[in-house]
Amino acid sequence: MEFFKYTRAFNFMGKSKIALILSVFMVLASFVILMTKGLNYGVDFAGGTIVQVKYDRAAPIDEMRERLKSNELFDGASITKFGSVDEVVIRMKSTTSSISVDIGDVTRETLEGTGNYEIRRVDIVGPKVGNELKEKGMMSLVLAVIGILVYVAFRFEWRFAVASIIALVHDVSIALGAIALVGLDVNLDVLAALLTILGYSLNDTIIVFDRIRESVTGSKNTELSEVINESVTRTLARTTLTSLTTFFVVFMLFMFGGEIIHAFAFTLLVGVIVGTYSSIFVASPILLWFGFDIKAYHVKLAEKTKREVEKQKMREQFESGVM
Structure with a gap:
């Protein structure tokens, strides 16, 4: 075509x-x-934590912000919509210092009472990584x-x-x-x-x-x-x-x-x-x-071809025992 x-x-x-x-x-x-x-x-390069939350209705972002302020773990956290009004992403520059703390469970407890929702994703990357x-x-x-x-x-x-x-x-x-x-x-x-x-x-x-x-x-x-x-x-x-x-x-x-x-x-x-x-x-x-320069390029190609012909000629003479 x-x-x-x-x-x-x-x-x-x-x-x-x-x-x-x-x-x-x-x-x-x-x-x-x-x-x-x-x-x-993003979190991959800057480090931090991402929690993706999906509600069965429009996410109550203002209420979520108020709830998150009550927990110092979420200091400086931002909440943004994620593709639709019922799904949001919570971004934090900090990470949990203890492996015994499950940020997903903490988020679930903090947001309890804001509606029916599920934690769909939790990504944690340390600043060094x-x-x-x-x-x-x-x-x-x-x-x-x-x-x-x-x-x-x-x-x-x-x-x-x-x-x-x-x-x-x-x-x-x-x-x-x-x-x-x-x-x-x-x-x-x-x-x-x-x-x-x-x-x-x-x-x-x-x-x-x-x-x-x-x-x-x-x-x-x-x-x-x-x-x-x-x-x-x-x-x-x-x-x-x-x-x-x-x-x-x-x-x-x-x-x-x-x-x-x-x-x-x-x-x-x-x-x-x-x-x-x-x-x-x-x-x-x-x-x-x-x-x-096209002319100079043609000269260069001609010289290259000439060298290849000479090498081939010498190879044939060597193989026939003339040299």
């Missing part, structure tokens, strides 16, 4: 300056949001970026590697800015979504880069902007189908997946949109701005 039949190349590089301005604006806006609002770390998870999460992102840099530089060329890394940093920065803007909790689910964005965006970028390399190798055209326009146009149908199918699946998860995966789905939703945009309007133009 082809939404876009290749009859002529679209002038993507002609819009690269506008795309650059838009990208710089979104990235800078994300940095401003991150510096002003900051990320709201949360800090360790945060450090390892950041390390996983850094190692993923380094691994991608090495892989792309080995498979293509250093300019391609730098372009792909800039595009990935662009995608993750905007995703983090969106997370901070809407105030979602950053937890292990969000970290998994960010790593998924890295893989998804890189896959899109590699497809485009593969087509550019094929065009550079086989085409007699030495104008890089025209080669990129032609290559991106040829991958447009594939990019559209892949992005739309992924977007619809993630959108359904976001709408109907429930509050438990809301942050994960939202992060992926932003990542799919931004990742598709960056593979066309961020990664590809960077090759143009870095001054990738």
